[in-house]
Structure formats: structure tokens, C-alpha cells
Amino acid sequence: MTTHPPAEAPADGAPSATRQDPQLGRRLFHLVNGVAIATAYALLFTHDQVVQIFGAIACTIYIVDRIRIAYSEAVARHAPWVNHTLVRAEEQMREAAMTPFAIAVLLTILAVPKLAALIAIYTLGIADPLAAVVGIRFGRRRIAHNRSLEGSLAFFAATLTIAALVLRWGTAASMPTIAGASTAIGIAAAGCELLPLRIEDNLTIPIFVGFATWAITALCGVPLS
DSSP, rough: OOOOOOOGGGGSSSSSOOSSSSSSHHHHHHHHHHHHHHHHHHHOOOHHHHHHHHHHHHHHHHHHHHHHHHHHHHHHHHHHHHHHHHHHOOOOOOOOHHHHHHHHHOOOOOHHHHHHHHHHHHIIIIHHHHHHHHHHHHOSSSSETTHHHHHHHHHHHHHHHHHHHHHHHOOOOOOOHHHHHHHHHHHHHHHHHHHHHOOOHHHHHHHHHHHHHHHHHHHHHHOOO
């Protein structure tokens, strides 16, 4: 039986979850953040205000995550719930998903019109964790690496619904036009989610969906401003 010196005790609190674990606490945290940011942008703040506020939040998230990495032993010892609930094993000594999440949301807000940004952020907050949970729990038909037909259909359906609701709320376009644009946005988003990129999808999804929404709505004649 191998024994370990006391200095290695903090490893007991190290993250152990992988991408194949549901990690419902992490998914819920992801969802709440995405929905809260998009809803605040939709109802409470101007573009300039949300850039300033979320810019400060993104900086704070980055700094806190660097502290977590630099003092990983202390986090494992004194706050093991952080690792068990919010962090994967692969993220123990590198940035957690919330850092690219925050950066991508800020870039999306800066780069695309408000309605396109709302669709992109809601998609990141709702469709992404929903697809992960559906794929892990119910996925039976693999169509790509770590992707299932069931998870991709959940991602598509959620994105389509989000796009339809946001465009209905924010534009005067007809329902058939909104339905066509939303379907195209859902297909484009689901296609992006399937790409085998070696880049964190919290970074790629909102930026891609934001620009895809901007382009598709322009082609369909749906004004975003």
C-alpha cells in the first residue's frame, strides 16, 4: 500500500470530473449566468453600460481564475466544492471555462447588434448546457467526437426557440420570416457546435452565433435595429 506525505493531502479536493460527467451544478451555473447577462442587457442597460459593467465582471473572473490556478492547493483544501461542482480535472492547472465564457460574451456584445448578441448569449447560456446534459444522459447515436444526435437536436431546438422569441420581441418582422430566419440560425448554430475544433466552445459558440444571426437576418430582411 502506497502512502503519501502530508503535503499531497490537498489533492483529495482536486477536481475529478470529465466532459462525460453531467456536473449539473456547473451546467446550472452556466445557464444562470448566461440568462442573467442577456436579460440584463435586454431590459436594464444600454450598450455602453453593459460593456462597462460586464467588462469589469470579465476582468474580475479572469483574475479570480488566475488566483484559483496559482493557489490550487489552498482551493482544494479550503473550498473543495469549487473543484467538485464547477471545475473539470483538465482545468485544474489551466483556465476554467468561465474565462473564455466571459471574454466571448464581452466580444459578442462589442461586435454585433444587440438582438444578435442576445440570441448568441442566450444560446450559450441555455442551448449549450442543455445539449450537454441531453447528450450525456440520453445520447445514443454518435455523429461526431463527443457529440450525439440527441444532444445536437436539443441544441438546434433550443437555439431555434431562442432566436424566434428574441426576434419576435425585438422586431416587427412577420412570423413566417422570423420562423425561417430562426430555423436557419438554429441549423448554423448546431453545425458550429458539431465542428471538431480544439478551441473552447464557450468562446466559439457566442461569437459564431452572433455573426451568423447578423448575416442570416440581413439575408431574410429582418432588421436588428
